[in-house]
Amino acid sequence: MSYYTSLTGLKNAQTELNVVAHNIANAETTGFKKSSTAFADIVSSSVITDPALTVGIGSRVSKISQEFSLGAIEQTGSALDLALDGEGFFTTVSPVSGQTEYTRNGSFTVDGNGFIKNASNARLQVFPIVNGAVSTASRQDVQIPTVNASGSPYSSVTISQDGHVTATYDDGSNSDLGVVAVANFIAPDGLKQMGASTWTATGKSGAATYGQPGTGTLGGLMSGSLERSNVDIAEELVELISAQRYFQANAKAIDTATQISQTVINLRN
Structure with missing residues (x-):
């Protein structure tokens, strides 16, 4: 389960990286409006599931929204x-x-x-x-x-x-x-x-x-006059670093799950 949970995180991190990269690539595009990514959690439950034992199974992209704030x-x-x-x-x-x-x-x-x-x-x-x-x-x-x-x-x-x-x-x-x-x-x-x-x-x-x-x-x-892109490079670089850390953390979680699985297999042998 942990593999698939972290895999959703990797996919979401890749989507966020793509959105940020698109914003940065258009920082000098006249009239361009930047986008931002929103995420939502995925929870596996049913009518008979104990709320105290509900386990999340990852995250998903809930929306990629455009921001129409005025550019310079x-x-x-x-x-x-x-x-x-x-x-x-x-x-x-x-x-x-x-x-x-x-x-x-x-x-x-x-x-x-x-x-x-x-x-x-x-x-x-x-x-x-x-x-x-x-x-x-x-x-x-x-x-x-x-x-x-x-x-x-x-x-x-x-x-x-x-x-x-x-x-x-x-x-x-x-x-x-x-x-x-x-x-x-x-x-x-x-x-x-x-x-x-x-x-x-x-x-x-x-x-x-x-x-x-x-x-x-x-x-x-x-x-x-022309309206420049509303992309803030400093803000996008911060988002880029955050998305990179997000990706690395999920990759580390998969690596940890792999090591635990390997340990269990070794014990059985």
Whole structure:
């Protein structure tokens, strides 16, 4: 029994090492959110078991949770680098699969067709401007026209603190292309990780609710800035040492059980 009990501890220690290693590996990944491991004990008992004689049979991983605390904000000066100073996620849609994804990585660029996209080519979503007012009933790709109605070529793009995407043209005119759509979830730790600092909604996270930056519980938009990873290297190194000791202790318990078994076998011989 002691072999299997300690074996569960070894497996759990390996899982914790994997989680800590993943956190450390992404300490410099923009918009990354660290994870932590929680464990629970396993107890073998039945309705006729004497509570005073109940023996535990090991441990298990009960949850690997994501921590969505705010990372440090780094100024970059690029107009299309965005950060949320608070809760919420940027909404993007893949032009290939049509899948909606959510991210805290606000590093965007303009492609050859005028779409604002991230490194995975997913397009930033905005609320359209209808008759001069923001319509939050729908979302769409934001696309910058290469020329305005007067035929003047595109010059630059800016995004204000309230999320308005404004294109400027050589003749000095401006065009409001929409307002950045920010999503939030009732249980963000239930989001499914997709890699590249992106997530998708699940039944555990609940459906996304959308709003403009800086409204309700949603964070304000910071243009020219990016949110760094929320990984604390010092904290992760402590967790790494703790997981290593945890692994070594369980390995020692198995070694001790082996020595005892060998002693018993020798006595019988």
